[in-house]
Amino acid sequence: MVSPLLPLRIEGAVVRRGARVLLGPVDLTIEGSGLTVVLGPNGAGKTSLLKVMHGLERLSEGRISHAVDLAEARRREAYVFQTPIMLRRSVRQNLAYPLQLIGRPAEEIRVETRKWADRIGLARSIETQAPRLSGGEKQKLALARALIRKPDLLFLDEPCANLDGHATREIEELLLAARDSGTRIIMATHDLAQAKRLATDAIFLLNGAVHERGDANSFFDAPKTSETRSFFKGDIVV
Amino acid sequence: MSDIFNGLAAAFWLIVTLDANLVEISLRSLQVTLSALAIACVFAFPLGTWLAVQRFRLRRTAIATLNALMGLPPVVVGLVVYILLSRSGPFGVLGLLFTPTAMIIAQVIIITPLVASITHQAMRDLWAEYHDLLISLKTTKMQRIRTLIWDGRRTLLTAALAGFGRAIGEVGAIMIVGGNIDHATRVLTTAIALETGKGDFALALGLGFVLIALALAVSIVSHWLSQTEREGRW
Numbered sequence: 001m002v003s004p005l006l007p008l009r010i011e012g013a014v015v016r017r018g019a020r021v022l023l024g025p026v027d028l029t030i031e032g033s034g035l036t037v038v039l040g041p042n043g044a045g046k047t048s049l050l051k052v053m054h055g056l057e058r059l060s061e062g063r064i065s066h067a068v069d070l071a072e073a074r075r076r077e078a079y080v081f082q083t084p085i086m087l088r089r090s091v092r093q094n095l096a097y098p099l100q101l102i103g104r105p106a107e108e109i110r111v112e113t114r115k116w117a118d119r120i121g122l123a124r125s126i127e128t129q130a131p132r133l134s135g136g137e138k139q140k141l142a143l144a145r146a147l148i149r150k151p152d153l154l155f156l157d158e159p160c161a162n163l164d165g166h167a168t169r170e171i172e173e174l175l176l177a178a179r180d181s182g183t184r185i186i187m188a189t190h191d192l193a194q195a196k197r198l199a200t201d202a203i204f205l206l207n208g209a210v211h212e213r214g215d216a217n218s219f220f221d222a223p224k225t226s227e228t229r230s231f232f233k234g235d236i237v238v
Numbered sequence: 239m240s241d242i243f244n245g246l247a248a249a250f251w252l253i254v255t256l257d258a259n260l261v262e263i264s265l266r267s268l269q270v271t272l273s274a275l276a277i278a279c280v281f282a283f284p285l286g287t288w289l290a291v292q293r294f295r296l297r298r299t300a301i302a303t304l305n306a307l308m309g310l311p312p313v314v315v316g317l318v319v320y321i322l323l324s325r326s327g328p329f330g331v332l333g334l335l336f337t338p339t340a341m342i343i344a345q346v347i348i349i350t351p352l353v354a355s356i357t358h359q360a361m362r363d364l365w366a367e368y369h370d371l372l373i374s375l376k377t378t379k380m381q382r383i384r385t386l387i388w389d390g391r392r393t394l395l396t397a398a399l400a401g402f403g404r405a406i407g408e409v410g411a412i413m414i415v416g417g418n419i420d421h422a423t424r425v426l427t428t429a430i431a432l433e434t435g436k437g438d439f440a441l442a443l444g445l446g447f448v449l450i451a452l453a454l455a456v457s458i459v460s461h462w463l464s465q466t467e468r469e470g471r472w
Contacts, residue, residue: 056370056373056374074376078374079370079374081370081371085367085368085370087371087385087389088364088389088390089389097375097385098375101375101376101377101381
C-alpha cells in the first residue's frame, strides 16, 4: 500500500545558518513503502534533512513537493523528536491531544487513547503526568502520540538514543507494526545495528549531502564508497 | 511601639466583633479588586501568550512597552480615568465617576500590563519547550495559545496573584476616581489613608492588618484550589 502523499520530492534543497551550510544541496525522492534509514556521523545533516522534509526547517534554496497539496501532506505526517517533548499533562491527555486538535469525536478519542496506552504498556499509568515518566516511557508515548493519527509518513529522529535494549526493542516493534500497516517511515539514526534490523533502504549523509543511497541488502553488504565502508567499520568519517 | 500593639488589638476586636463597617469595606475591597483582576486576566492571558508565540516586526517594541507599562503610576491612571469619566469628559454621560465601576476601570488599566508581562515571561519558556511539537502537529495559532494557557495555568496563577497584590494594595487611583465615599466607594486602602489623616492610628493599623490578612488568605486559597506545590504538578 503506497500512500497518496508520495512521492515526496526534494530538489536542490539547501539549509544555511549564517554562512554555514547545514544541509545540501540535496536531491532526493521518497516513494514506495517501507522504512528508510538516514545514517551519518554527527553533524552530517540528518536532523536538518528530516526537519526539511517535515517543514520544520525553512529552506534557504530549493523546493520540496508532495503528490498532494502541502497542507494535506502535512496533515498526514508525524514527527518524533530525539528528545521527546511531553505536554505537561497526563499520559491520556498527551495521547488524546493530536486527535482533539483535528476535532475527532470524544468517543473515538477515548477508545483510541485506551488502545494506544495499552499497546505501549502504559495503561496502568494512564493518569500519570507525562513529564514524570522514564526516558523510555516518554519516547514510547511520543511515538504513540505520533502514530495515533495514523500518519502516512512518519519521521523519527534517533528515537532510541539513550535508551536501553528493552525500551529499544519495544520501540522497534511499534515501528515495524506501523511499517507493516502502511506507514512510510524515515528514521535518522547512527546505531548501525538498529539500521540493519529495520531498514528496507538507507541513505548515508556526509557533510550535508547524500553520499550514498541504496536498498538495505546491497547498501549494508556492499557499500559503494570508501567513506560508507569506513563508517560501517566504525572508523571516524570526516 | 504602643501604636502597633493598639493596632493589633484594634484589628483583633474589629475582626472578632465582625464590625459591620469593616465587613462592608473589606467586601468592597475584594469585590473591586477581584472584578478588576478577572477582567484584566481575560485580556492579559491571551495577550501575553500571543506575544510569546507570534513573530512580528514591532514585537520587541511591544514587549518593551508592555514591561514599561508595569510601572504605570496609579495616580496618573486615576487622573486620566477621572478626566474621561467626569461630567465634562467623553464618558461623562455614563455617570460612572465615584462608583465602584470607575475604581474597577482604573485598576484594570493598572494591572493588565503587569499580568500580561508576567504571562509573557512564563509563556515564552513554555513555548520554547513546546514549539517543535506544536508546529509539527500543525496547530493553528488559536490552538497554540489555548494549549499554552492550559498547560501553563499554574504559572498564570502567579501572574494573577501579582495583579491581585498590586490591585488590593492600590490607593492613589481609586482614591481619585472613587472618592472614598462612606458606604459607596470606601475600601480598605482609602479608609486607612483617611484614618491616618485623622490621627486614628489604631484603627488605621487595624485596617492595615486586615488588608494583609486578606491578601494572604486569597493567595493561600488560590494555591490550595489549584493544587500547586504538590508532587508531579506544575
